[in-house]
Amino acid sequence: MPEGRKLTIEQIAMAVTLPSSTIHEAAGRIGALPAAIKPVAQGMTVCGPAFPVKGPPLDNLALHFGIDEAQPGDVIVADVSGHYEGGYFGEVMCTSARARKLGGLVINGCVRDGNELAQMGWPVFSRGFAMRGTLKDPNGDLCINERIAIGEVIIEPGDLVVGDTDGVVVIPKAAAPKVIEASIKREANEVETMELLAKGETTLVKMRGWERR
DSSP, X not given: OOSSOOOOHHHHHHHTTSOHHHHHHHTTSOOBOOTTOEESSTTOOEEEEEEEEEOOTTBOHHHHHHHHHOOXXXXXXXXXXXXXXXXXXXXXXXXXXXXXXXXXXXXXXXXOOHHHHHHHOOOEEESEEOOOOOBOOTTSOOEESSOEEETTEEEOTTOEEEEETTEEEEEOTTTHHHXXXXXXXXXXXXXXXXXXXXXXXXXXXXXXXXXXX
């Protein structure tokens, strides 16, 4: 990882308990990756420091390098240069990534072997499934553990990645401690609100000043 602040084990442990939508809101509504990126199986979650990779269309060599170079707990965040109709990752690569104790995969593209990936349980978030095979061009334009962009979000090595059923959010590592703290407070406030709603209050209970005129 390039020099700079790293997420601590304690910060990761706190972040893993927080919903992606809460983190997104607490951070000032930043960091949301495209809504099309979802877990390949219901209930999958992912949390850890980002290991960004990017490769040419229909080429998955960057992912192979990512699996080889990432550290345990790292979440590979991959971009495929806008060509989504390919199966960039499947059962074979997942077997390796899981054995190396990587934290998961978030890919702005498709994967294949959907049933097998779901059964393996290792966190994979993608745009969907595609059977089309990919190439491995050693002379291709590859980015390995360097800054990439997915949609409006810039992903740097070591940034905080959190994903669940709602989607995936990426928070700059320097901002992550304050965002985690704000997220915990937001969750506590929601618990208080839910208790009031359970007693018969309406959702306007904490929106004073929003009464209809």
